[in-house]
Amino acid sequence: MSKKWDIHNVRNIGISAHIDSGKTTLSERLLFYGGKIHAIHEVKGKDGVGATMDSMDLEREKGITIQSAATQLQWKNHVINLIDTPGHVDFTIEVERSLRVLDGAILVLCGVAGVQSQSITVDRQMKRYGVPRLAFVNKLDRQGANPFRVKDALIDKLKLNAVMAEIPIGLEDQHKGVVDLVTMKAYINEGSNGEIVSELEIPADLVEQAKEYRHILIGKLADVDDVVGEKFLMEEEPTIEEIRAAIRKGVIELKLCPVFCGSAFKNKGVQPLMDAVLHYLPTPAEKKEFAFDLDNKEEKVELFPDNDKDLCALAFKLQETPFGQLTYMRIYQGKISKGDFIVNSTNKKAVKVPRLVRMHADKMEDIETSYAGDIIALFGIDCASGDTFCAEGKKLYAMQSMHVPDAVISLAVAPKSKEGANNFSKALQKFRKEDPTFRVHRDEESAETIISGMGELHLEIYIERMKREFACEVIVGQPQVAYRETITAEANYDYTHKKQTGGSGQFAKVVGKIRPLPPQEDGSTFKFNNEVVGGRIPKEFIPAVDDGFREQCTKGPLIGFPIVGVEVELNDGSYHDVDSSYMAFKIASMAAMREVYPKARPVILEPIMKLETTVPEEYQGSAVGQINQRRGVILNTTAFEGSVVVEAEVPLTEMFGYSTDLRSATKGKGEFSMEFAKYNQVPRNVQDELIKKYQQKKEAEKK
Structure with a gap:
């Protein structure tokens, strides 16, 4: 400047x-x-x-x-x-x-x-x-x-x-x-x-x-x-x-x-x-800003927009361009010049700043130096969104990362042709880096690639971008809702794991109870309490019990979705001097969870969306009717200037195809927006139907 x-x-x-x-x-x-x-x-x-x-x-x-x-x-x-x-x-x-x-x-x-x-x-x-x-x-x-x-x-x-x-x-x-x-x-x-x-x-x-x-x-x-x-x-x-x-x-x-x-x-x-x-x-x-001093037990320190202090900058957005990855950064303290070496405090790697630019939508202007308080972009720096950058050889800071909401919808995707497979994986890698709410995983059972995100439009945009930016046509499966499983009652477990195979065997016994965990302020969905006294289980094996229960919760037996809202209490157990090991206690805990789970009255939870539909007054009846048909609960209706806004809570699984139905019912004059609100228990008939489908899918996969 x-x-x-x-x-x-x-x-x-x-x-x-x-x-x-x-x-x-x-x-x-x-x-x-x-x-x-x-x-x-x-x-x-x-x-x-x-x-x-x-x-x-x-x-x-x-x-x-x-x-x-x-x-x-x-x-x-x-x-x-x-x-x-x-x-x-x-x-x-x-x-x-x-x-x-x-x-x-x-x-x-x-x-x-x-x-x-x-x-x-x-x-x-x-x-x-x-x-x-x-x-x-x-x-x-x-x-x-x-x-x-x-x-x-x-x-x-x-x-x-x-x-x-x-x-x-x-x-x-x-x-x-x-x-x-x-x-x-x-x-x-x-x-x-x-x-x-x-x-x-x-x-x-x-x-x-x-x-x-x-x-x-x-x-x-x-x-x-x-x-x-x-x-x-x-x-x-x-x-x-x-x-x-x-x-x-x-x-x-x-x-x-x-x-x-x-x-x-x-x-x-x-x-x-x-x-x-x-x-x-x-x-x-x-505006007060804080970071955590990594050189001093992550002590919280205040940052000052002073060009002479040690650098602290946050990478808050990544974008691929024809010239390579563009990283948007906010400088909170210190300054960055072209040619400087800066350190990513996440992986401690030092990188040279090859090019510093000021952005104007998609046009850019090269600059030599950028100062505290500015928002700029850098080329040629490999990092993830949310990483903190500091000056080489100076204090290392980490800024609190951004809040990332959970995904609510998934789709199975595959490239249409074998030739597209390379571009397909490149696209997924790129999208994942630039958007923490876009998640990718491989389903081991069906061997499918699953993408998850914040809504239908979110995933549609990425599928469209694969086509445009990577010339990769994809086959898209049916949308999958992110269900959860949970328990509604307390139940006791008492499980002994014994295995003798010549030489040293395996032995572990765990005794305790599981109970429903009420919503936690920090959003955690699993809690483990160790109540063992008198060395009945050696200290070094306690984390194995925690691990075993946690791992078993990643995939519930009802329909294969994660189990949430579980508090595990470990009260007692026993061990063997020779045959007990970390692995033995982990296996015992996983088996204990499988055995006790059906006794704790498990249920399925589904994501509920907050829906806001705006329609001309004359279509109010059909808009409300459509929501009721979808197991929706009307929260509020507000009329203004010839239009009506209907606020409701509706299960996500019932919302597929809603935009088409709303358009045809209102001659294209209806609009809606929705966002995730909470998880609710599904009705009994829906639960039975979901379990039946899951069992049929497992049977089909065995054949």
Whole structure:
């Protein structure tokens, strides 16, 4: 960069939202006004170009954002690193990765639909990583748009302390701009692309409404800031600087969510939002970050965005390009220059930085050095997503890894031709590296390759990418749901393993009980308690018992899926001086689990999805009927502006083919989104049917 790097003039922000709330359209406007692009292209572009931030062919065709694109823009002497994230629930790992490395975010909401299911998911992720946010209510040019209703939904549904920071000048086809409640000025966009912003006095018919909402804003600020609080009590008017400082404090401390509004598509309200990013979102120096010091028993240490301190950078995203692997990195401490040697703290390998680039969607600009607080990309570095990099010969750090959700759906895949086998395995290897939620394993019994992921669309995209990027046609099996098995009662085990085969034999005895394990805070599904006293089993064999039970839980006998929610207690046992060994105790424990399992009343669990279906009012009956047919439970129905949103919980196994059925029932006007909610016990008749199918499959495999 030609200008001096000043961390106080840097903002690392993301744009997160529900699919179709206009997130990529907003990014496109930010790039245009920030001087990065010279023409605006729409998402499902009539001009055949597609949005700049959607660089994958698939994204442009489907009009959805799959991989989060990173780019940098300039606005009023500040640098904004912007990350556009996917809104579709199947790509939540992309959102998680972006939020992990951001200092702030804009939560984009549709002015008509308001808070939707994916907005709730994104909000939960923002809370997990403590990301301060501004809300932008978009699409105010649409019929039925109401930013005040959306602000209320942020309070009711997301439990955010939301408050209007702007009010709109007109709605629907009358939407002209916004009133800033801090400066008490009106901002109207003019010019063919809204690039001219005029600051005017507030229209006479809005003065009273603006005063009322400003009073509410200052009242909320009085709760988070002492200066404004004192003036509020004294009934004095705080200055613009005091109000801005109070909003900034509330946002950074996660105590306030100011609401801005406009229409990105109609170029309204975008520049005031860019100003708000500078005024209210934190600099890299204002957000506390921690790492674990690997040279000092993994002690938790605070990182400082100081260029002179030891390097600590996180690889948060990988992408294959025609030039090799591109690794996106956030530098938390220190700096990286071209030609430096950096160490991957996961495998302790040192690598040379051959090329350092700044990304702009899929275009790149070579740079020599990158400093603390920046987000950049490196070429020619082999690593996995979530790895930490440090300077060679300096302190080694590890940053906490990203939260990776469990897969809920699997497919058997195979290359159509023998010639495609090589490319097939290359593709799987690449996808696995760049996406931790894409899992691959080989089923030993059926000898099939199984891919697992976050939903049908997630896996469809990868199958399509195999075809396009690797010229590999694949045969796809029926989707498989990730069932689980568990126990519902306590049961005792007492098992002796004896084997005499000349020379030293095998002997181990284990006695204890298994019981259901309630949900654990850390998400663990297995617990082992050693209650043996008096050396009845030597200490060195106790881990073997734990191992044996754990291993037996990887594949349940009912339908071959993992057993979860089990607590094992080891109370007693015995051993033989010569014949007992680690392996003998492991075998005894595995056999004990097989023997006791049927006595603990085992059941099958299935993944339940939270489904949100939006249909025109006249189709409400058929939408509800379809959900009921699929063993769904209706949680809530909300009507707004001629549409109905039906929220329900439905077993994933019943959801295959739902999009086709919904389209035909609503003449193509219905939309839905779903995400994993929880595991529930399957009804008895479904359990019997699943067990029967599993037995038949095993019989067929024997023949």
